[in-house]
Amino acid sequence: MKVKVQVDIKKLIENGDFRTLKTILSQQEPAEILELIEELPADEKIIVFRFLSKDQAAVVFSELETDDQMELIELFKEERLSEIISSMDPDDRAELLEEMPANVVNKLLSFLTPEERKLTLSLLNYPENSAGRLTTPKCLELNPNMTVSEALEKIRKEGKDKETVHLMPVIDKSRILLGTVELQDLIFSEPDLYVEQIMDSEPVFVYATTDQEEVAQIMKKYDLIAIPVVDSEQRLIGIITIDDIVDVIDEEATEDIQKMSSIVTTEQPYLHLSGWKLIFKRLPWLIALLLMESINGNVIAKFEHFLASLPIVAAFMPTMMDTGGNIGSQISALVIRGMALGDIKLKDWWKVLLRETAIGLVLGAVLGIVLFFRSMMISQALEIGLAVSVALMVVVIFANALGAALPFLARLIKIDPAIMAGPLLTTIVDVSGIIMYFMIVHWILR
CATH class of the missing domain: 1.25.60.10 (MgtE N-terminal domain-like)
Structure with missing residues (x-):
């Protein structure tokens, strides 16, 4: 025990x-x-x-x-x-x-x-975060001219010191990868068959320079427990096993969560970071977002006479900002996760934008109607209820489209799409949403 x-x-x-x-x-x-x-x-x-x-x-x-x-x-x-x-x-x-x-x-x-x-x-x-950094050369390599009984004997002699024997690369004298063999295929094959007769001659493999996140997606797609790694001339370097890929998935998920929260990424656990280091990890983004949010003050100052003549308009400002931020965060999380899993490609941008524009229109209409009835409880003026409802609908459509578009923009300019989520997206939607709100309400109620 x-x-x-x-x-x-x-x-x-x-x-x-x-x-x-x-x-x-x-x-x-x-x-x-x-x-x-x-x-x-x-x-x-x-x-x-x-x-x-x-x-x-x-x-x-x-x-x-x-x-x-x-x-x-x-x-x-x-x-x-x-x-x-x-x-x-x-x-x-x-x-x-x-x-x-x-x-x-x-x-x-x-x-x-x-x-x-x-x-x-x-x-x-090898480059940081590449397949080469994850590779272990401690794999059991087979020769295509070996018989099954010879291969099993080699496994008995050498397998204990190898990373895994569930998947074995087959190579020639120049170490060119010819195929792979699974242990179960050896066990259930006739002893006098040759390895080349039972090997997979079109194996799934990755290059040493392949990004580790792409390796994880490939292993998930083909349900692999190990994958061969080759150089630019397809000579075998070693293998990557599933335990290393689990660590990669954990690291990438943690990194995405930190970026979506607008925190400079760190690989160390929370309790292993000093207080000062935590402050410096968070402060740069907070300063940048604070400066962006200060634009709202300029917008409100520009419309101060309008607010003075119609104070009820100010009551709906938090609703505009919060709803827009919520909508944008929802769709950006869905798109970013879809990209991380490989379900959404860069070429799908127009499909996603068209779909989310239509969805935003429906969401905006429903939320606009709800806000109209809520506004009638605060003010009996129909034109005010109509103005804030139309403004909310426009803000929702814009926020939904923006939340879907920003991850594609990030991928296009070669940065992590996770950066375009969380506080950054919310701040952009807050600033643009409050501008649209005042312009629409001012135009309707002028």
């Missing part, structure tokens, strides 16, 4: 009961160990690492946050640090080094063999 209560771990360390601690840790998966030690101070984390196997320690260390890794690197004895770094998967090692200062990178690279160092540096040379 697995023990997962963190307070027990802490008590065992404080009481010096290391025999029990070692027994408990031996029963846990790396993910559970990570959860157990997450809140421990660095000096107690070091004690836990003393009782982990080399492979356990490598996996747990690779999953820690960057600031925790930095603390432990300073506390580890060189022998233990060398063991951990050498045992990490190449893609995890490359990700670790990417986050470290130059002096720490040099120190860690010194613990690697020349072959490991060369492999790690080759992964680091």
